Amino acid sequence: MRSTTFTGSRRVRTNHSVVEVLWPPLVFGLGFLALWELAVKVFDFQPYFLPPPSAIWDQFKENPQLIWNATKVSGLNALIGLLVGTALGIAISFLLGRFRLVNELMTPLAIALNAVPIFVLVAVFNNMFSITSEVPRRLMVTLVVYFIVLVNVTRGLREVGPTQLELMRSYAASEVAILRKVRVPNAVPYLFTALKIAAPAAVITAFVSEYFGGSQNGLGSRIVASIAISKNATAWAYVLGACLLGLTFYLITVALERVTTPGGVAARRRAGA
Amino acid sequence: MTAAAVEVKRLTKTFNAGRPDAVDALVDIDLTIRPGEFVSLIGPSGCGKSTQLRLIANLLEPTTGEVLVNGKPARQARLDQDYGMAFQQAGLFEWRSVVKNVELPLELKGWNKEKRHGRALEMLELVKLPEFAEHLPWQLSGGMQQRVAIARALAAHPPLLLMDEPFGALDEMTREHMQAELLRICGETGTTVVFVTHSIPEAVYLSTRVVVMSPRPGRIKTLVDVNLGSTRTVDTREDPAFFRKVTEVREALRGMQVTDLDEAGLEP
Numbered sequence: 001m002r003s004t005t006f007t008g009s010r011r012v013r014t015n016h017s018v019v020e021v022l023w024p025p026l027v028f029g030l031g032f033l034a035l036w037e038l039a040v041k042v043f044d045f046q047p048y049f050l051p052p053p054s055a056i057w058d059q060f061k062e063n064p065q066l067i068w069n070a071t072k073v074s075g076l077n078a079l080i081g082l083l084v085g086t087a088l089g090i091a092i093s094f095l096l097g098r099f100r101l102v103n104e105l106m107t108p109l110a111i112a113l114n115a116v117p118i119f120v121l122v123a124v125f126n127n128m129f130s131i132t133s134e135v136p137r138r139l140m141v142t143l144v145v146y147f148i149v150l151v152n153v154t155r156g157l158r159e160v161g162p163t164q165l166e167l168m169r170s171y172a173a174s175e176v177a178i179l180r181k182v183r184v185p186n187a188v189p190y191l192f193t194a195l196k197i198a199a200p201a202a203v204i205t206a207f208v209s210e211y212f213g214g215s216q217n218g219l220g221s222r223i224v225a226s227i228a229i230s231k232n233a234t235a236w237a238y239v240l241g242a243c244l245l246g247l248t249f250y251l252i253t254v255a256l257e258r259v260t261t262p263g264g265v266a267a268r269r270r271a272g273a
Numbered sequence: 274m275t276a277a278a279v280e281v282k283r284l285t286k287t288f289n290a291g292r293p294d295a296v297d298a299l300v301d302i303d304l305t306i307r308p309g310e311f312v313s314l315i316g317p318s319g320c321g322k323s324t325q326l327r328l329i330a331n332l333l334e335p336t337t338g339e340v341l342v343n344g345k346p347a348r349q350a351r352l353d354q355d356y357g358m359a360f361q362q363a364g365l366f367e368w369r370s371v372v373k374n375v376e377l378p379l380e381l382k383g384w385n386k387e388k389r390h391g392r393a394l395e396m397l398e399l400v401k402l403p404e405f406a407e408h409l410p411w412q413l414s415g416g417m418q419q420r421v422a423i424a425r426a427l428a429a430h431p432p433l434l435l436m437d438e439p440f441g442a443l444d445e446m447t448r449e450h451m452q453a454e455l456l457r458i459c460g461e462t463g464t465t466v467v468f469v470t471h472s473i474p475e476a477v478y479l480s481t482r483v484v485v486m487s488p489r490p491g492r493i494k495t496l497v498d499v500n501l502g503s504t505r506t507v508d509t510r511e512d513p514a515f516f517r518k519v520t521e522v523r524e525a526l527r528g529m530q531v532t533d534l535d536e537a538g539l540e541p
Contacts, residue, residue: 163364166332170358171381172351181377185368 051233059237066222067241074218075245077134078206081141082199082249088142089149090191096150097157097183114147122212137209137218144205145198152194156187192257199249207242219245276344278433278465279306279329284338286324297490298324302338304484304493306465308432311456313468313476314484315522321491322469323437329467330358330435343432354382356433357426361441363418365410365425372397372406375425382429389428396424399458416447423455427462434459434466441471449510452478456505473526477501477518478510485525495525 033053039045040052047055060067096103121143125136160182168178210220219242226235284302289295299321306312314322327333328340331347342350350356357378365374372393379389397403400420402413410418419439426434440448452475459466470476476483483497499518501509509515 161362161364163360163362164366166327166360167358167364169332170330170351170354170356171378172354173381177381181380182366185366188368 048230048232051236055233056236056240059233060240063234063237067219067238070217070219070222070238071241071245073134073215074203074206074210074220074242077137077209077218078141078202078245078249081138081206082145082202084138085142085145085198085202086149086195089146089194090153092146093150093154093157093187096154097179110147110150113143118144119208119212122209126213131213132215134215136214137206140209141202141205145202148198148201149191149194152190153187156190157183160186188260192253192260195253195256196250199253200246203242203246203249277305277341278308278310278343279304279467280339280341280344281305281325281329282339282341284325284328284340285336286321286328286333287336290336299328300490300492302491302493306467308465309463310482311459311466311468311480312482312484313470313480314486315470315473315476316486316491316494316526317488319488319491320486321488322486324491325486326435326437326467326469330356354378354429355431356435357429357431358435359419359422359426359437359439361438363410363415363422365418365421367410369410370406371402371408371410371413371421374410374421375428378425378429392428393424396428397421399427399461400424400454416443416451419443419451420454423458427458427464430462432465434464436466437469438471439468440475448475453505453507455479460503473519473522474510477515477522478505483518483522485522497522497525 037052037054040050045052092106096106118140122136122140125139129135157179164182165178168182173181206218207220207223210218211224215221216225219238223235223238223242226232226238281302281304284299285297286299287295287297302325304312314325316322324333328335329342329347331340331351340347343355345353345355365371366377369377372390375393375396376389379392384392394403394406397406400423402417402420402424405413405417405421410421413421422439423434426436440451443451455466456479458464466479468476468479477499480499483499484493485495485497486492487494497518501512501514501518
């Protein structure tokens with residue numbers, strides 16, 4: 001039957017084997033590292049300029065406990081900020097969708113807030129709390145995540161197909177029913193788009209917040225400290241830790257998306273609906 | 274005496290009424306549709322045929338005049354889900370499986386899970402897509418999606434089906450197939466249909482009556498009775514009587530400004 005083979009061929013495209021998906025980035029990544037190693041040898045770069053990947057890896061292996069401890073601190077800050085920022089972003093976008101007045105009050109504020117060179121705020125927050133407090137950093141992450149989630153989820157709740165809205169009206173559906181059965185499911189892919197941007201951004205924000213003083217316990221402050229005493233390879237080992245942390249956050253988001261949305265965003269795009 | 278399926282009385286619709294950019298979309302519309310009729314609205318763009326359909330569906334409020342559906346005011350008919358509706362875009366909810374899409378109107382009526390699932394499967398049988406119940410909409414072709422939309426519109430067994438160019442986005446062959454399917458389904462269920470279209474052959478093939486409308490302001494120009502019998506097959510499309518009706522509708526449309534017809538992209 002024409003139609004079954006037609007859907008069948010689409011299925012095949014979505015189910016690449018793991019090997020098929022992984023080999024191009026793996027080959028590229030290993031090639032890049034090999035080139036880097038080679039470049040350091042050939043051009044005889046000094047360690048303070050650019051350490052070779054092998055030296056960074058040695059440092060990484062030698063200090064697993066230190067790197068792990070620092071990763072836990074930054075990771076926890078990023079995670080808390082991510083969760084609170086997401087919850088806040090979702091809550092406010094629901095209010096924006098429901099009440100025109102809230103929308104008019106909040107939108108300029110949200111835009112103004114986003115226009116502030118945001119890391120400047122860490123210094124302000126640092127003054128508000130005790131010097132060893134992690135709260136300023138978490139607040140920073142919350143703010144960054146909040147804005148990304150707010151913008152995307154608000155769009156998801158609003159940008160429902162006109163045909164779908166007319167249909168719901170023809171079913172005499174209440175606003176609550178439209179929200180539950182159309183707007184919220186419509187907004188789910190938008191939420192995950194936001195989270196895929198916000199998760200790595202949360203990690204980056206957590207590091208950079210550490211540059212502005214406070215406890216010297218996270219990955220960001222370890223990187224700064226290592227550079228200050230010319231331990232470049234160590235600094236890079238912390239950067240590697242930071243990179244892994246950001247990747248972990250991203251992958252968890254992608255996994256969550258797979259579990260919650262049937263067919264995922266890709267399916268939605270293909271539907272063109 | 275049974276109530277008319279649709280009764281439109283002295284209906285006018287003015288958009289932006291009282292403002293300098295006011296537009297008379299419909300003027301003096303009177304139309305009575307009997308139960309079991311298949312009525313097409315045809316005319317160039319701007320003639321208000323979609324507007325008229327939305328007034329019957331109570332998706333718009335009339336400026337003056339009255340719309341009765343099943344003898345009730347249109348608003349009450351909408352609240353009672355007395356009609357099903359299908360649009361040019363299938364408008365399926367892409368996060369719901371095909372069968373869950375068909376269940377949606379029943380869900381909103383408060384039917385329990387078992388009952389609405391059973392009915393939805395029945396409807397998918399009717400449109401000949403039972404094996405696609407658990408598929409997601411994007412896995413279906415355009416014509417199949419449109420069949421799901423029709424199944425959904427008829428799920429609650431409404432006496433009236435309102436369709437706004439439902440086959441407008443389909444290719445010619447799929448379109449003719451869908452027209453035959455629609456006639457079969459409506460024959461089996463006894464549903465009254467109001468059908469908006471741009472295509473003259475489509476209107477003639479499907480309808481018992483064709484309402485020819487003219488633009489600016491939108492009004493009914495002529496009613497063409499199509500007596501091609503209740504069983505229409507592929508042969509109907511080659512019947513001289515069919516061509517005579519096509520010509521009659523085309524003649525009725527001809528009196529209008531050519532520019533209007535161009536805009537409408539009337540076929541063929």
